[in-house]
Amino acid sequence: MPALVVAGAQWGDEGKGKLVDHLARQAHVVARYQGGHNAGHTVVINDEKFVLHLIPSGVLHEGKLCVIGNGVVIDPACLIEEMDGLINRGVKIGENLLISENAHLIMPYHMALESASESSMGKKAIGTTGRGIGLAYMDKMARTGIRMLDILDPKLFRERLRPALDNANRLLDALYGAPAFELEEVFEKYTGFAERLKKHIGNAGFVLNKALREGRNVLIEGAQGTLLDIDHGTYPYVTSSNASAGGACTGLGIGPTMIDAAMGVVKAYTTRVGNGPFPTELEDELGECLREKGGEYGATTGRPRRCGWLDIVALDHAVRVNGLSGFALTKLDILDGLDTIKVCTAYRLDGVTTREFPPDAATLERCQPVYEELKGWKDSTSGIKKLSDLPVNARKYIEWIEQRLGIGADMISTGQRRDELIIVKENFR
Numbered sequence: 001m002p003a004l005v006v007a008g009a010q011w012g013d014e015g016k017g018k019l020v021d022h023l024a025r026q027a028h029v030v031a032r033y034q035g036g037h038n039a040g041h042t043v044v045i046n047d048e049k050f051v052l053h054l055i056p057s058g059v060l061h062e063g064k065l066c067v068i069g070n071g072v073v074i075d076p077a078c079l080i081e082e083m084d085g086l087i088n089r090g091v092k093i094g095e096n097l098l099i100s101e102n103a104h105l106i107m108p109y110h111m112a113l114e115s116a117s118e119s120s121m122g123k124k125a126i127g128t129t130g131r132g133i134g135l136a137y138m139d140k141m142a143r144t145g146i147r148m149l150d151i152l153d154p155k156l157f158r159e160r161l162r163p164a165l166d167n168a169n170r171l172l173d174a175l176y177g178a179p180a181f182e183l184e185e186v187f188e189k190y191t192g193f194a195e196r197l198k199k200h201i202g203n204a205g206f207v208l209n210k211a212l213r214e215g216r217n218v219l220i221e222g223a224q225g226t227l228l229d230i231d232h233g234t235y236p237y238v239t240s241s242n243a244s245a246g247g248a249c250t251g252l253g254i255g256p257t258m259i260d261a262a263m264g265v266v267k268a269y270t271t272r273v274g275n276g277p278f279p280t281e282l283e284d285e286l287g288e289c290l291r292e293k294g295g296e297y298g299a300t301t302g303r304p305r306r307c308g309w310l311d312i313v314a315l316d317h318a319v320r321v322n323g324l325s326g327f328a329l330t331k332l333d334i335l336d337g338l339d340t341i342k343v344c345t346a347y348r349l350d351g352v353t354t355r356e357f358p359p360d361a362a363t364l365e366r367c368q369p370v371y372e373e374l375k376g377w378k379d380s381t382s383g384i385k386k387l388s389d390l391p392v393n394a395r396k397y398i399e400w401i402e403q404r405l406g407i408g409a410d411m412i413s414t415g416q417r418r419d420e421l422i423i424v425k426e427n428f429r
């Protein structure tokens with residue numbers, strides 16, 4: 001199986017980092033296709049915790065080629081900081097990081113514009129991570145963006161930077177009365193980044209296609225999740241890229257016929273950071289309890305994550321949008337000890353029961369969850385590595401989800417650590 005996509009099936013933070021780290025053992029190449037340093041992917045090895053933002057979560061296995069695809073937006077200062085942080089902790093990067101020359105850059109004015117825009121929106125703010133992600137994608141689509149290859153050529157860079165920066169400065173001043181950026185200052189800073197990164201910048205699409213043609217295992221890592229996808233999520237409370245599996249083709253420069261499988265990462269309950277509708281949210285003690293027990297605080301911003309029950313309507317949408325061939329269930333251990341577990345199987349909308357996930361945030365906001373109650377389990381599942389060792393009701397919970405979604409659980413995660421995992425089906429050989 002040469003190419004496998006791993007995508008978040010909910011609102012992000014499902015545990016993609018941990019799963020990608022596991023699958024990377026059997027992969028030759030690990031590639032990120034979208035998003036930026038809004039992502040925070042955690043891998044825990046023994047008692048050491050790594051949080052990756054831009055570099056694929058395969059980097060902790062020596063010798064894997066890690067690719068940052070053209071669909072990713074890169075803040076070079078953050079990327080360099082991440083590289084140095086890993087190197088200082090003994091992780092070898094060497095020649096094994098390849099950054100697409102077509103990837104767009106996050107510029108300082110993107111962050112300034114986003115921060116001013118979010119502040120001006122008051123209660124209607126998206127609740128972004130404040131990393132300039134949306135503004136960088138805006139420039140990309142407006143064809144005024146700056147790509148990796150642009151900063152390698154000082155003359156070209158200056159030519160592209162001047163109109164983009166002038167435009168951003170005019171917007172900052174006119175809309176928000178915010179201070180302007182100096183061209184030379186930005187130019188110098190980014191030319192310095194280019195010097196550091198240039199040996200890693202190249203034709204990532206070509207390299208990936210070559211690897212695939214040679215039959216190498218390519219593991220494709222998504223960031224965020226399906227419900228944050230710009231097209232298929234809870235618009236406008238979404239991120240600005242195609243986080244679902246479809247983004248893998250355009251974000252890496254590979255064709256759909258190269259992708260053999262798509263695995264959705266599903267947390268055993270639901271979380272969301274930032275604003276927007278969340279039908280199964282628990283705004284009570286139980287929600288607080290899941291947050292504390294699950295350590296549900298953002299890996300990037302530290303914000304508390306909103307917590308709630310599993311939502312089958314939303315997951316069913318994720319199965320369709322991603323064409324999921326299987327899923328990995330994470331954080332099962334966090335549900336240990338509950339008498340009953342509720343699962344949302346439908347929504348009530350204007351007096352009608354529906355199993356269709358609505359296309360916009362305003363409609364979803366009006367949906368009331370319809371719950372089914374399942375029996376919980378008292379025994380701990382923490383660290384269990386064999387399916388047969390799970391409490392009967394935990395197994396029933398998994399089987400129930402499999403039946404509802406019509407796909408199987410390939411992996412079940414029972415703890416933070418790398419080895420706290422049940423493998424039902426190996427995706428790479």
Ligand code: GDP
Binds near residue numbers: 008039414
């Ligand atoms: P990602 O963005 O999808 O990679 O997920 P994050 O790293 O942002 O958040 C997932 C959090 O849950 C991290 O702190 C992980 O270490 C942790 N985690 C992942 N799987 C499990 C699990 O099965 N059990 C527990 N208790 N924690 C887990």
Ligand code: IMO
Binds near residue numbers: 126
């Ligand atoms: P990982 O990859 C969870 C959310 C933000 C906000 C919305 C838009 O770790 O799962 P943005 O800064 O992207 O413009 O913010 O998306 N968001 C995430 N939520 N996990 C993430 O990444 C996220 N990346 C962005 O909180 O609601």
Ligand code: MG
Binds near residue numbers: 012013041042299300
């Ligand atoms: Mg995360």
